[in-house]
Amino acid sequence: MQNVKKYFTEGLIQFTILLSLIGVRVDVDSYLNGYYSPLEINDGPSSAYIQTPFHSLRDTWDGYSVHPKCPELDYFFASRRLLDEVRALGSPARFPTQLSAWLVHQVPDGSEFGEPPNSTSNSNVSAVLSSESTGEEANDTELLVCDDSSTGGPRLRGRHEEYQTVVQLSSESGPYLSNGACEIPKEDVEALKCQINEDSDNSGDREEAVSLNQLVLSSALEHEGLFSSGAPLSGPEDPPLPTIDIDPHWSHFLSLPVSEFDDLDPLVPQQLSDLDADISSAISQDVSLRDAMVTGSIYDMIPQRSGVRTLVARQPRGPLFRLESTNSSLSDSSPGTTTELATVPFATTVNGTLNGTSSHGALGGCLDEAVFDQINLLGLEGCLDNIDGQLLAGLQGIDPRVLEDLDSDSGLSLESSSRGPVSPGVSEVSSSSSSSFCEDEGGATGYSSEADSLPSKGIADYDTWSPVDLSESVWHDHSYSSPALSHMSTTTFPRKAIKQEPLSDEDDDQEEYGDRELSRDELRARALHVPFSATEIVSMPVEVFLELLEGHDLSPAQVTLLRDIRRRGKNKLAAQNCRKRKLDAITGLQEEVERLQAQRDRLLRERQHTAKALGAAGQRMEQLSRDVLSRLRDDSGRPLNPGRYSLQCGANGRVVVQQIRRPVVATTTAVGKTDKRKKEKKP
DNA sequence: GAAGGGTGTCATACT
DNA sequence: TTAGTATGACACCCT
Incomplete structure (x- = not known):
């Protein structure tokens, strides 16, 4: 051995x-x-x-x-x-x-x-x-x-x-x-x-x-x-x-140039003498x-x-x-x-x-080089595919957390609110990248860009993977920090609230809040002498809120107002979260669309390259067949006529010379081909 | 002044 | 039943 x-x-x-x-x-x-x-x-x-x-x-x-x-x-x-x-x-x-x-x-x-x-x-x-x-x-x-x-x-x-x-x-x-x-x-x-x-x-x-x-x-x-x-x-x-096992693709490929000849059975000998060949002179150039x-x-x-x-x-x-x-x-x-x-x-x-x-x-x-070029290109693209796959896998590895971050209700949910206004994450975000909602009273509180906080959570990798430039909105921190959480005592309210319901008779109370503009609910609360701010009402736990309602001997109007304030505050946060999620969803869909478009373009290019390579290979194979036939000799030693013979590759991988059978009747030949193909498929 | 975006609020469904 | 959440719709404001 x-x-x-x-x-x-x-x-x-x-x-x-x-x-x-x-x-x-x-x-x-x-x-x-x-x-x-x-x-x-x-x-x-x-x-x-x-x-x-x-x-x-x-x-x-x-x-x-x-x-x-x-x-x-x-x-x-x-x-x-x-x-x-x-x-x-x-x-x-x-x-x-x-x-x-x-x-x-x-x-x-x-x-x-x-x-x-x-x-x-x-x-x-x-x-x-x-x-x-x-x-x-x-x-x-x-x-x-x-x-x-x-x-x-x-x-x-x-x-x-x-x-x-x-x-x-x-x-x-x-x-x-x-x-x-x-x-x-x-x-x-x-x-x-x-x-x-x-x-x-x-x-x-x-x-x-x-x-x-x-x-x-x-x-x-x-x-x-x-x-x-x-x-x-x-x-x-x-x-x-x-x-010897032959690749079915190869068999199919070999059959391409002379696909009209279906008898590929190489095991059935066929004398060239039957093909008007002269064996006696087959001395040289005898090639099987x-x-x-x-x-x-x-x-x-x-x-x-x-x-x-x-x-x-x-x-x-x-x-x-x-x-x-x-x-x-x-x-x-x-x-x-x-x-x-x-x-x-x-x-x-x-x-x-x-x-x-x-x-x-x-x-x-x-x-030729074209074929190699295409093959190599395919290989390279395959590598790119692998790379993409790896990146995608990596993305998938971080995606949940990233998405969770992007979709997180940090600082928004009532649970977060329950943690109190000094929640580190919330306060840090609000103070670091935003001038704080209290200074920007016109918009949603806490709606600020927080791109700086994202890379530490793996967003950078996400960005690297992304085939397109993400819109800025992606990096917005849509985690609307609850104003009641981080700025419980300094909450201001939209100007429109002041415009809608100015309280001219509350100048003294107005001074308590300084120059801040009060919201509608805040003003109402002040009007009813509710001893709590709107932010406090919204952010406090429900148990505390219920105790508040019970323990302060509030009038029904006050209780209703407190409940409305709390409800509207909660709903406001919910609306902010909802909009944030909506934007994230839209952004994600846009990214998906772009990614799929890029993938589609890549696949189209790959298909084009493959078709080109196959075409070149097919032409080469035809040329090969012609050359081989020109070198073959029949029984009489004469070169085979490429017009009468063709090379066929059988299922077992053997290449045989086959005489081209001129179809007598097209329909009959077609039927015969179908039958033969069926027979070939059966075994 | 129109258009578009942001925000608050309401109504509703759901948990 | 209540509280809270999610979301569409609307109105308002601002740019």
Whole structure:
């Protein structure tokens, strides 16, 4: 088991080296640091689908837990050295892509690879990239990359012009044929083998070549076992083929360009001979689209926004584009080269790990910066969403108290009044920020701005969160301090009361109150010689008030007046509180409206960005399909007509070539589609 | 002088 | 039943 892990770890490192040679930089460290939870290997030493748990190996590497007699130990150290060289090339592009390298076929019955290919310079290698965003969804995106380093870079075209390289090989049991899958004779395998050997002869680094060759062999074995109908060809050590779950979004996405073709069943082989193909000439450029299995998609990134968010939040957007630019520079550095591409690197292109060498033929540039831009933007917005959520959570944490403060009846309720006029909070507020109601007799007593008192109660945080500037009224202290509480002895009353009911015959009493203007009730009380002020009447507890009524031998008119004064005073405070609450409610609703408007705008922008990204990805996918079809050969060795064939991604993640069926009768076809869709949904 | 805001008060319902 | 509260409505005042 340990050897198996190390084996594929080594493969990953070597493939990372290969990618670096073609300009794709893969940050293995990001993976090693635990970005993902790789799949665990159950058994088998060479499962190409196995995602090596590097995180578990990381500790053991340095500890040299590898058995000292392990023959691969040398390869391991060589790989480590090469990896360090790759790292030295520059800042690695941290990208949430997990790579596993595999798939260069081993000829089952052919001669052995006498000379291992040079993994760094002259190897003609096809590999399958397995892109896995996270381990949770197990969305693997596999693709084939053909690296012809002898030409200085990835060659995306003209593969058959130089080599008879076969990427997907036929099984021992015979050439498999599926929908569009071309038969690959063993001669092609031999051709590949010979080519690799030739390249290997020119390499100087045999050590690395051996490692790569083993990788190639292992991958090839695995791949054979993968596609063979039942009998694994790669030997007894081949692990069972893991089940590949495809993201339904990806399936849907792949079906977009050719959505009119519904038969996605990749398990039903279909001879290309039935499609007017000439198998006899299928010698070169035989590529099975089964190799181009796509089990992941760009949706691996988009739906898993959490992961992307994390990535973007930790790092600027540069690395993604740096990766893109690196590839671009590569393309520029080797303008004349042609790249042989066995099949389309779907995931790589989608993830932007390859860039095209030309505007049309280059398959690498399948994901332009626009897509990344949108994805990153989404990620950033997701971060903003998180931030907003956190702020909102924080707000919700303080909101109750804040709102309680804002809505509090401090100093207003009778309960507060019962605490007496020297209530610290009330008196402090009144004296600190307001000249006191007694000096401002025209308005509601105690209705003063108290913004200064709010920050200590968490209002500052509330303000920080608020997306809009709060109106000043928000910070008004609507807690109307009861005038009877804090200014029991100095209460004055509205001028209108004086105007309405001037008491000309109470000059003496008027002098008692100084220059203060008396309220209507106050004047009435004085007229009836009530020995209590209105504020006292209002603020005193009901028990005291009742005792007052009983113990002073008051006349019925006096008692009625006292009750009215108390009632009106209470009602006045209640009205003030009521208005305060009303204002607060209005303000809160305004804030809510503004917040919702901002959220709506943000969501609209996000939707627009997403649509743009999806559109760009869809166009890329269409281009990919055309390019793939142009590289495929039918039975007669002729390129497939993109107008007659299309790529379809089945529910199991396999990409197959499917002949476009021209609808004879539109209505019939429509019905058939519906039926097929229903059938597809049923299982 | 009109408009709008602030305030007090009343009536009413409710606790 | 009473006291208190909440709130709509109205009137008044002020700017």
